[in-house]
Amino acid sequence: xxxxxxxxxxxxxxxxxxxxxxxxxxxxxxxxxxxxxxxxxxxxxxxxxxxxxxxxxxxxxxxxxxxxxxxxxxxxxxxxxxxxxxxxxxxxxxxxxxxxxxxxxxxxxxxxxxxxxxxxxxxxxxxxxxxxxxxxxxxxxxxxxxxxxxxxxxxxxxxxxxxxxxxxxxxxxxxxxxxxxxxxxxxxxxxxxxxxxxxxxxxxxxxxxxxxxxxxxxxxxxxxxxxxxxxxxxxxxxxxxxxxxxxxxxxxxxxxxxxxxxxxxxxxxxxxxxxxxxxxxxxxxxxxxxxxxxxxxxxxxxxxxxxxxxxxx
Amino acid sequence: xxxxxxxxxxxxxxxxxxxxxxxxxxxxxxxxxxxxxxxxxxxxxxxxxxxxxxxxxxxxxxxxxxxxxxxxxxxxxxxxxxxxxxxxxxxxxxxxxxxxxxxxxxxxxxxxxxxxxxxxxxxxxxxxxxxxxxxxxxxxxxxxxxxxxxxxxxxxxxxxxxxxxxxxxxxxxxxxxxxxxxxxxxxxxxxxxxxxxxxxxxxxxxxxxxxxxxxxxxxxxxxxxxxxxxxxxxxxxxxxxxxxxxxxxxxxxxxxxxxxxxxxxxxxxxxxxxxxxxxxxxxxxxxxxxxxxxxxxxxxxxxxxxxxxxx
Numbered sequence: 001x002x003x004x005x006x007x008x009x010x011x012x013x014x015x016x017x018x019x020x021x022x023x024x025x026x027x028x029x030x031x032x033x034x035x036x037x038x039x040x041x042x043x044x045x046x047x048x049x050x051x052x053x054x055x056x057x058x059x060x061x062x063x064x065x066x067x068x069x070x071x072x073x074x075x076x077x078x079x080x081x082x083x084x085x086x087x088x089x090x091x092x093x094x095x096x097x098x099x100x101x102x103x104x105x106x107x108x109x110x111x112x113x114x115x116x117x118x119x120x121x122x123x124x125x126x127x128x129x130x131x132x133x134x135x136x137x138x139x140x141x142x143x144x145x146x147x148x149x150x151x152x153x154x155x156x157x158x159x160x161x162x163x164x165x166x167x168x169x170x171x172x173x174x175x176x177x178x179x180x181x182x183x184x185x186x187x188x189x190x191x192x193x194x195x196x197x198x199x200x201x202x203x204x205x206x207x208x209x210x211x212x213x214x215x216x217x218x219x220x221x222x223x224x225x226x227x228x229x230x231x232x233x234x235x236x237x238x239x240x241x242x243x244x245x246x247x248x249x250x251x252x253x254x255x256x257x258x259x260x261x262x263x264x265x266x267x268x269x270x271x272x273x274x275x276x277x278x279x280x281x282x283x284x285x286x287x288x289x290x291x292x293x294x295x296x297x298x299x300x301x302x303x304x305x306x307x308x309x310x311x312x313x
Numbered sequence: 314x315x316x317x318x319x320x321x322x323x324x325x326x327x328x329x330x331x332x333x334x335x336x337x338x339x340x341x342x343x344x345x346x347x348x349x350x351x352x353x354x355x356x357x358x359x360x361x362x363x364x365x366x367x368x369x370x371x372x373x374x375x376x377x378x379x380x381x382x383x384x385x386x387x388x389x390x391x392x393x394x395x396x397x398x399x400x401x402x403x404x405x406x407x408x409x410x411x412x413x414x415x416x417x418x419x420x421x422x423x424x425x426x427x428x429x430x431x432x433x434x435x436x437x438x439x440x441x442x443x444x445x446x447x448x449x450x451x452x453x454x455x456x457x458x459x460x461x462x463x464x465x466x467x468x469x470x471x472x473x474x475x476x477x478x479x480x481x482x483x484x485x486x487x488x489x490x491x492x493x494x495x496x497x498x499x500x501x502x503x504x505x506x507x508x509x510x511x512x513x514x515x516x517x518x519x520x521x522x523x524x525x526x527x528x529x530x531x532x533x534x535x536x537x538x539x540x541x542x543x544x545x546x547x548x549x550x551x552x553x554x555x556x557x558x559x560x561x562x563x564x565x566x567x568x569x570x571x572x573x574x575x576x577x578x579x580x581x582x583x584x585x586x587x588x589x590x591x592x593x594x595x596x597x598x599x600x601x602x603x604x605x606x607x608x609x610x611x612x613x614x615x616x617x618x619x620x621x622x623x624x
Contacts (some may be wrong), residue, residue, distance in 0.1 A: 062463025141354025
């Protein structure tokens with residue numbers, strides 16, 4: 001686009017210069033349509049946000065639509081002091097951090113092993129790993145397996161299944177094979193073993209691809225709530241996403257919350273008193289903020305991840 | 314593996330290779346446990362399994378559960394309904410797969426670079442939030458306490474709040490709408506990068522020949538993007554009976570079951586909620602079988618038409 005504009009300024013290409021009124025109208029229409037779709041993507045969250053910081057009496061009568069009124073932040077203070085919230089948040093954070101680390105380890109080290117030609121029966125084992133991409137036993141057999149392994153209804157059900165990421169493994173292996181072999185060879189001659197060579201030489205060189213995988217896996221871990229639905233039962237294992245799901249779907253959670261948290265419910269001022277609606281909205285914002293904070297910084301990794309994914313098919 | 318006698322004859326290279334194998338062994342065991350071991354769970358579909366009992370104390374029923382969706386009239390009715398939902402929703406998704414491409418083509422027509430970037434960034438955000446948050450977003454707009462209701466009440470169009478999320482009409486189209494809201498911006502990214510890689514001289518040549526904006530889009534951009542679109546489309550064929558559970562679970566309620574229950578959700582409800590493990594496993598196996606066949610068909614198609622297979 002830029003190039004064409006510049007050329008027209010130099011008078012090289014006459015055709016581009018002819019921007020008629022019709023062109024401008026079409027441009028305006030395109031911009032407008034995209035603007036509307038963009039607003040549609042963002043507005044719900046803005047709407048939820050202004051409803052969490054506005055006067056709760058106005059919120060309950062649906063009078064906060066475009067701008068916040070009577071700004072206060074006591075909803076956040078109150079919701080975060082509900083008994084299950086800090087726990088759920090901590091659990092979400094723990095599974096995100098641990099799950100991501102585990103994914104990185106399970107994608108990078110085996111990828112290094114498989115990138116070496118001398119691997120014992122490399123073809124057979126590599127195929128056995130890759131082929132797991134194309135089949136799945138299904139929800140019920142997996143559930144039964146977790147029960148048998150006794151990781152059903154434990155924290156490990158969020159972390160351990162991350163070791164199966166053949167797709168990431170292929171990405172890292174391909175990346176490692178594109179590195180110049182001479183780097184590793186010199187270390188090999190100096191007598192460094194596989195582990196040293198991996199941690200000191202290969203892994204630092206793979207930072208770009210590992211960062212991409214880490215970002216994707218972290219978002220996936222934070223967002224995952226289906227495994228809470230399928231493979232856990234106890235309340236103490238509910239993550240932030242699942243707590244939000246429960247509050248959104250269950251009609252009378254307030255009575256339950258009031259029973260569990262008498263001290264929070266003593267708040268009598270109607271402008272700051274929690275209602276089922278404000279609780280839902282506030283948890284929603286608490287859940288989405290980490291994604292929104294992280295997203296702009298890591299957007300290039302997301303786009304890169306999409307591109308590698310597309311190339312690999 | 315065993316016997317140091319064999320080890321002794323091996324060259325240093327082979328020994329090193331075996332050491333590598335041992336180093337990666339914990340990972341291989343993990344793969345075995347989480348990918349291959351669950352396959353043993355398929356055995357449950359051949360028994361009349363009751364939760365809490367030992368599998369081998371249960372009655373062996375052979376292929377009964379596999380035939381059940383076709384023989385048992387009640388299950389057959391359910392199965393037909395579920396398959397109808399699954400296929401209808403997925404065909405709608407496939408029919409709209411061209412939209413990200415159109416989105417990208419028109420987005421690149423915007424001249425202001427910062428506006429383009431802004432649109433691209435904000436429209437991809439919904440892809441990175443969970444379906445629970447998507448539900449929360451639509452809940453804030455459509456529920457009885459939501460924005461739409463408060464606006465309609467204020468304008469006097471309705472006198473009592475209506476819960477639009479409970480409404481069961483056009484369920485398939487609504488699921489398509491949610492799907493597009495979440496995925497359209499993200500889906501466009503791959504086409505955007507394809508467009509930026511098109512040689513700008515082609516456009517200049519076309520401009521000199523007097524091609525207008527839409528002619529350029531139709532005769533230059535579209536042919537460049539079709540191969541990418543085609544790959545995505547073929548990959549989708551392999552997924553035509555996979556929906557995942559999340560989207561359908563969050564949006565389902567007591568009213569809309571008949572229109573929203575897709576195969577994955579059906580398996581979950583039968584197996585984990587109602588405890589009919591054997592039947593649910595059998596249905597899941599049917600699904601796996603058909604999926605594998607579809608992937609193979611897609612791969613063959615791709616090889617025939619594009620000359621290269623997907624995997």
